[in-house]
Amino acid sequence: MYITIDGQKLEFKKGETILQVALRSGIDIPHFCYHPALSIAGNCRICLVEVDNIPKLVIACATLAEKDMVVKTNTPKVIEAQNAIMEFILINHPLDCPICDEAGECKLQDYAYKYGKGYSRFDEEKVIKDKRVPIGPNVLFDAERCISCSRCIRYCDEISKSHELTFVNRGEKVTIETFPGKQLDNPYSMNVIEICPVGALTSRHFRFRARVWDMSFTYSICPGCARGCNTIIGVRNNEILRIEPRENLEVNQYWLCDYGRLNTYKFVNDVNLRIDSPKVLIEETSSEEKKQVDVDWKAAIEKAVSLLKEEDNNYLFIGSALSTLEDNYTLKKFANNILGINEIYYIPHIDESFGDDILRKSDKTPNSKGVELLGFKKISNKIIKELKEGKYNFLFILNEDISTLQNFSEFQPNIAKSIQLLSTINNYSNEADVLLPLSTYAEINGTYINFQNRIQRLRPAVTTIEQERLPGEFSLSRLDKFGAHNDRWSQGKKFNSRPGWKIIKQIAKEFNIEFEFENSEDVFIELCNSITILKGLDYDKIGNQGYKIK
Numbered sequence: 001m002y003i004t005i006d007g008q009k010l011e012f013k014k015g016e017t018i019l020q021v022a023l024r025s026g027i028d029i030p031h032f033c034y035h036p037a038l039s040i041a042g043n044c045r046i047c048l049v050e051v052d053n054i055p056k057l058v059i060a061c062a063t064l065a066e067k068d069m070v071v072k073t074n075t076p077k078v079i080e081a082q083n084a085i086m087e088f089i090l091i092n093h094p095l096d097c098p099i100c101d102e103a104g105e106c107k108l109q110d111y112a113y114k115y116g117k118g119y120s121r122f123d124e125e126k127v128i129k130d131k132r133v134p135i136g137p138n139v140l141f142d143a144e145r146c147i148s149c150s151r152c153i154r155y156c157d158e159i160s161k162s163h164e165l166t167f168v169n170r171g172e173k174v175t176i177e178t179f180p181g182k183q184l185d186n187p188y189s190m191n192v193i194e195i196c197p198v199g200a201l202t203s204r205h206f207r208f209r210a211r212v213w214d215m216s217f218t219y220s221i222c223p224g225c226a227r228g229c230n231t232i233i234g235v236r237n238n239e240i241l242r243i244e245p246r247e248n249l250e251v252n253q254y255w256l257c258d259y260g261r262l263n264t265y266k267f268v269n270d271v272n273l274r275i276d277s278p279k280v281l282i283e284e285t286s287s288e289e290k291k292q293v294d295v296d297w298k299a300a301i302e303k304a305v306s307l308l309k310e311e312d313n314n315y316l317f318i319g320s321a322l323s324t325l326e327d328n329y330t331l332k333k334f335a336n337n338i339l340g341i342n343e344i345y346y347i348p349h350i351d352e353s354f355g356d357d358i359l360r361k362s363d364k365t366p367n368s369k370g371v372e373l374l375g376f377k378k379i380s381n382k383i384i385k386e387l388k389e390g391k392y393n394f395l396f397i398l399n400e401d402i403s404t405l406q407n408f409s410e411f412q413p414n415i416a417k418s419i420q421l422l423s424t425i426n427n428y429s430n431e432a433d434v435l436l437p438l439s440t441y442a443e444i445n446g447t448y449i450n451f452q453n454r455i456q457r458l459r460p461a462v463t464t465i466e467q468e469r470l471p472g473e474f475s476l477s478r479l480d481k482f483g484a485h486n487d488r489w490s491q492g493k494k495f496n497s498r499p500g501w502k503i504i505k506q507i508a509k510e511f512n513i514e515f516e517f518e519n520s521e522d523v524f525i526e527l528c529n530s531i532t533i534l535k536g537l538d539y540d541k542i543g544n545q546g547y548k549i550k
């Protein structure tokens with residue numbers, strides 16, 4: 001079945017609306033209240049179009065496409081209607097774009113340029129409504145900016161199913177409110193910030209932190225749980241300011257949970273938590289007490305190698321489901337090929353109370369499928385008992401906190417030596433003989449495999465002192481649409497950390513073994529060639545939407 005829109009003959013499926021067919025075919029019909037994941041409300045009226053043999057204009061979001069229907073989206077009648085709707089919506093709008101967080105990425109602002117007349121005939125007093133209303137722990141509401149599209153209400157009814165919001169009053173007094181005694185407080189509350197097409201619902205965490213045209217944006221993956229939601233990391237002056245959802249219908253649709261959005265970036269910026277220099281443990285001659293001191297990378301690697309070359313080392317290697325395939329593969333290669341260690345363990349992070357039937361998984365690691373594919377074993381009670389009994393005298397830890405192990409404080413493992421590759425300090429990091437600063441997920445290229453066996457890509461959003469950037473790779477910038485590239489990599493605090501694969505390659509080199517990879521993609525291609533179901537994959541094939549492994 002075919003429909004014609006602006007002279008283009010387009011195929012459609014029964015049940016599709018004119019707007020859906022148009023958007024799918026790259027024809028832009030303006031819309032505020034329509035959202036592909038929500039029910040149709042048809043209340044903003046900006047999507048009016050002309051249909052042959054129908055005397056009045058119809059709204060494209062609620063009119064089903066029909067066989068041989070002829071639709072026009074830019075006739076004088078349609079343009080006049082769009083002008084009128086924009087004038088109506090803007091009558092009471094406060095026009096406070098200069099102090100609005102949404103400015104630069106606001107549908108109302110864009111449509112005012114594209115479909116408005118550029119001036120207002122309204123010179124009466126505007127209706128005054130509440131501003132800066134904290135309607136939940138994470139969201140602020142500005143009633144004057146609201147255009148009553150009802151997207152946020154439908155979201156709470158249909159997606160988070162938490163039913164906190166409703167319209168109250170009528171006409172120009174209409175506004176949204178939470179039900180008495182309720183707040184907009186659910187594990188997915190912050191998605192209303194993006195679905196609100198204007199600046200009426202904004203983030204209490206991002207508020208006034210930056211203008212969006214001063215930021216760079218990078219496609220990434222949330223490391224908060226095994227779902228691996230697709231994200232966009234927003235950065236200014238080398239500091240992450242916000243995480244937004246990125247559409248992936250197979251993984252997270254259009255959403256993120258508030259935990260993932262808020263808890264996966266603050267540690268990246270935190271100078272008090274991050275390990276910013278390699279450290280080695282030395283004995284103070286005066287007190288005979290041991291303490292960690294800062295050294296350069298060369299001295300730290302030499303110390304690590306001298307410890308690794310000592311006789312009678314009995315190793316326990318701990319990889320990490322929080323780290324990429326690339327880092328874990330290199331750890332495995334080092335342990336297997338250089339030290340002859342075949343067993344590598346990882347620590348599961350399961351929290352049954354965290355999982356739900358929307359997005360969140362009770363496995364709070366992004367890559368447990370990945371480490372299992374590499375053959376790593378879950379650390380067992382037997383291993384914990386052996387640690388307690390002192391069976392191992394050398395712990396090699398990649399991105400893990402063994403103080404999270406059950407009953408850690410009771411057993412306090414009696415380990416003679418440890419090398420730890422970590423991004424942030426933890427309860428066991430000050431025991432490390434050599435502590436090597438590891439780049440976070442937001443500073444590296446790499447891959448995770450989510451619970452659906454979908455392999456997905458990380459890209460560096462903030463830069464470290466010694467940054468890897470793959471050829472031709474740039475962070476996205478909203479300014480790109482104006483033809484300018486906004487690259488903020490050179491400003492702001494940079495940490496002295498490195499990706500795990502690179503640190504381990506440097507250690508291997510001191511054993512006169514050269515790992516033949518120069519960048520993370522080389523590591524990835526080598527590891528794929530060693531695992532049958534990954535053979536032939538490269539970063540391009542994974543792309544922006546991930547690649548489902550059979």
Ligand code: SF4
Nearest residue numbers: 146147149150152196
């Ligand atoms: S707050 Fe935003 S999403 Fe909610 S009704 Fe108003 S404009 Fe629409």
Ligand code: SF4
Nearest residue numbers: 222224225229257260
């Ligand atoms: S559901 Fe999991 S992956 Fe998605 S945003 Fe939340 S923590 Fe992150």
